Amino acid sequence: MKTRLIPALIFFLFISTASISQNAAQDSTMxxxxxxxxxxxxxxxxxxxxxxxxxxxxxxxxxxxxxxxxxxxxxxxxxxxxxxxxxxxxxxxxTRGFKEYAYIESPSGEKTVTNILALGGSVPTPNLGIKAEVVEVHNFEELASLGRQKIEGKIVFFNRPMQPDLIHTGHAYGGASNQRYSGAAEATKYGAIGVLVRSLSLKNDSAPHTGAMSYGDTPESKRIPAAAISTKDADYLSGLLKLEPQLQFYFKQNCKIWxxxxxxxxxxxxxxxxxxxxxxxxxxxxxxxxxxxxxxxxxxxxxxxxxxxxxxxxxxxxxxxxxxxxxxxxxxxxxxxxxxxxxxxxxxxxxxxxxxxxxxxxxxxxxxxxxxxxxxxxxxxxxxxxxxxxxxxxxxxxxxxxxxxxxxxxxxxxxxxxxxxxxxxxxxxxxxxxxxxxxxxxxxxxxxxxxxxxxxxxxxxxx
Structure with a gap:
């Protein structure tokens, strides 16, 4: 009985293999x-x-x-x-409104125009813009460690770059994106009056990169303006802060939420x-x-x-x-x-x-x-x-x-x-x-x- 089954099994396997081969050929053609x-x-x-x-x-x-x-x-x-x-x-x-304008002002009064873009969903600055000292941080933990005493009344500058050694650049983007999305909501907790976020780009240039941000459950009356700063300007600002910690940053943006x-x-x-x-x-x-x-x-x-x-x-x-x-x-x-x-x-x-x-x-x-x-x-x-x-x-x-x-x-x-x-x-x-x-x-x-x-x-x- 078992012997009789062997030819049948061989025939079934032959038909099955031929069918798979035919399907592969059809798929390849398509x-x-x-x-x-x-x-x-x-x-x-x-x-x-x-x-x-x-x-x-x-x-x-x-x-x-x-x-x-x-x-x-x-x-x-x-x-x-x-x-x-x-x-x-x-x-x-x-809506973004009129083009944003920003500059770095040294303690001696020298001004350097800087490239920024309002983040999508941000509130505008006051009509005359805002100008304040800058506090550079790289993550929310560093922000919290500084606390209200060192942040209140200042502009928080989130300057964490995308990780350059990650071959999958989407992973590098994901590793840096929370500062853009939630940076303003976090900085508001410590009395900041504005936020700058390093553009999420691996290229060092003067083109700022916008993107969505959220205020979370921050009341409307306490929401602060948030902007992206180009990677080249972020590096310049960071280097200058090490030499002149008392410098000020001015920016004006005219966006509106409808x-x-x-x-x-x-x-x-x-x-x-x-x-x-x-x-x-x-x-x-x-x-x-x-x-x-x-x-x-x-x-x-x-x-x-x-x-x-x-x-x-x-x-x-x-x-x-x-x-x-x-x-x-x-x-x-x-x-x-x-x-x-x-x-x-x-x-x-x-x-x-x-x-x-x-x-x-x-x-x-x-x-x-x-x-x-x-x-x-x-x-x-x-x-x-x-x-x-x-x-x-x-x-x-x-x-x-x-x-x-x-x-x-x-x-x-x-x-x-x-x-x-x-x-x-x-x-x-x-x-x-x-x-x-x-x-x-x-x-x-x-x-x-x-x-x-x-x-x-x-x-x-x-x-």
Whole structure:
């Protein structure tokens, strides 16, 4: 009896191996088509050109942000998707106002003009600005050790650099970002009248980098103005303080916090042929900071995500699952778009099985950062040979993306595209984030890489 089973087992193994080989060949062919089409007949670069150069910086609540909503909605409709709609979301509105002005004043009265940017969400200075002595600190522990006696009535200068020896620059950014986000709230506890924060950049230059900050539960009447200072000026100020501790710093900023306003997430969908009620999401955030044109952060992610669905339509690929592109509003200073999408998905009892975000710039893709369980991680890593011809090799556990993370716990796999990050924080949140910093081929490679992972997840499903 056992002897008779051996030929049958051999036949089964032969059929199974042949099937796996055939699937691998089909998948390889599909990935080749996706990369070839993206590189020879792509649309992401043209879309990004318009977003960057015809619309510009798209701070949530701004006229430019609303123009971006209308533009991307129209472009998605042009693709012939099954559904395109706007998802209403209330977003914060903060305006920068007239350009900031700052200088260092030595005890002898000599003034050195300094480059600063108000942090997003900061209150303005008084009309005449503020001028005070400066206390340099590197972390909240050092701030607390100085106490009210040495801080009250002064400007706190947070000067902790991003750690330069970390190859993953996102980790270096994370290690320094709390001083920007919570520095004003912490300094207020000790009577500071203003805050300067070293720009979160690994490059030594004169371009300050803005970003979101929060006052926590600080009463409105006690909130103090907060600004980013360029890395070059931060080093100069730090060196000067060692020689002249009594120097003063003057700055004036004219920003304003308004009431929340209505905006939208932009959503397009290709309905699945087999599982129309199971959703896969690909997206980026449509808003950006106002000082550049938001080409890398995150116009690149927006247009790459749109390109994923365009490639599927172009190649007449009909997905098993319903695939949505979601262009989230207000990632930069509130995350309202990501929170609203997750809230609506839960309210409608929608089943989401996969989400992919691009929000790390449009540089050369290296792979993906994945938030999932062991079974799904193993399946995705089994596809590594398919990606090797395109020099994609990172399939690591880690952070996926801010806008898709609100769905965590109700979704099987979250993934973030990981481009080469070495230059990203040179331009991030600064006036240097412009379309001229985009390489067309790198942008297109990222879009094809995202489309490839989306195709494989759709074909084989999440575990």
């Amino acid at each position: 990935l080749k088509k996706l990369y070839t089409t993206a590189l020879s007949d792509g649309k992401a670069y043209d879309w990004l050109d318009y977003l960057s150069n015809q619309i510009g910086g798209r701070l949530s609540g701004s006229f430019e942000a609303e123009r971006a909503v209308k533009y991307t909605e129209a472009e998605l409709k042009e693709l012939g998707l099954d559904k395109v709609w706007l998802q209403p979301v209330m977003v914060p509105k903060w 009431d929340d306003v209505l905006s939208y997430n932009v959503i397009g969908e290709i309905t699945g042929t087999t599982y129309p009620d199971k959703y896969m999401v690909v997206g980026g955030h449509l808003d950006s900071w106002d000082v550049g044109d938001g080409a890398h952060d995150d116009g690149a992610g927006v247009t790459q995500s749109m390109e994923v669905l365009r490639l599927f339509k172009k190649l007449n690929y009909k997905p098993k699952h319903s695939i949505r592109v979601v262009l989230f509003m207000n990632e930069e200073n509130g995350l309202r778009g990501g929170l609203k999408y997750a809230e609506e998905a839960k309210r409608k009892n929608e089943t989401h099985v996969f989400a992919l975000e691009s929000d790390s710039g449009g540089f050369t893709p290296r792979g993906f950062s994945l938030e999932t369980d062991a079974a799904n991680l193993a399946q995705i890593r089994s596809w590594v040979p398919l990606f090797e011809p395109y020099l994609i090799h990172l399939f690591d556990e880690g952070y996926s993306g801010a806008d898709i993370r609100p769905m965590k716990g109700n979704i099987n796999v979250l993934a973030g595209l990981q481009p080469d990050s070495q230059r990203y924080f040179d331009i991030h949140h600064s006036a240097n984030d412009t379309f001229e910093q985009i390489n067309k081929r790198e942008l297109e490679l990222g879009a094809a890489t995202m489309a490839s992972l989306m195709y494989l997840m759709d074909t084989y499903g999440a575990k």
